[in-house]
Amino acid sequence: MHTVVTPDAEQVTRWLEQANIQFYICDQCHGLHFSELQSREGVVDARLFVEEDGLLLSTELELRPAAIFAAQAELSRLNMDYPSLKLFLDINDDALPRMVACDLLLGRQGVTFDQFIYFVQATLDATVQLLEDCQQADWLFWPDEDDTPPPESGGALH
Template sequence: MLVLLVPDAAQVERWLQQAGIHHYICDQCHGLHLSELQGREGVLDSRLFVEEDGLLLTTEIEIRPGSLLMLLSEISRLNMTWPTLKIFIDVNDDALPRLVACDLLLGRAGVTFEQFIHFVQANVDATAQLLEECQQLGCLFGPEDETVPERDALH
């Protein structure tokens, strides 16, 4: 029997638990953080939000400032490579640039458990492939970027 539900946060959390998808809720936002992506190098946040129109899954990836122009030139290709993801760069004055990958599952008419799981898994897989691509391009901000080179004192 096909059961369509308009998912709320509690239903989404039950579905994640039922599917064995590790997640947690932080005290900073109303999103469900997906541990599988959250724990990967370069990922700042990977969250699933229950919105009025559906479910928004978004992942923010910290990128090296020096790779910003090269990555900007690759955005169209990346969006064509992963058509289910909306990929864009977020730059503000207070933080390092971020590559954002997101997807929306419209849910106002209802969603089945199978649709939900397919949506989450397809998004996680596509985002993992995007992370690998970014790593191959040398765009990810990593631990080696945090070290400040020593400078000789001026006399």
């Protein structure tokens, strides 16, 4: 019989270790960051938060500013293509735009280890597929994009 527990941060940490899912604890937030997903190009943050009502898994993808309109136009379709994810755009004046993909496992009444692992793996798999779709659409910001070469000083442009 499976044991149903209301997961806290310690329990979630043990379950992730038991499932061999690599993560680290950030000193700037209370999230558990997923190393494999976070190391991918275009991913700003991929983390799991233990909240009062359950577990929130959230991934932020950094978008090119020129891709905002295309991403916004496709957002309804993407939400239908990825029904387990809630997708939205986060646009601030002081940072590059981001697409946020998140999923919530309600856990106030408890969850089992199998439910937890299924939730994490299914959400990570859907997020990886979303990431690949965004890469194919050329929406993601790449770190080397801001390293544009300076204009040559050989002649004036008019």
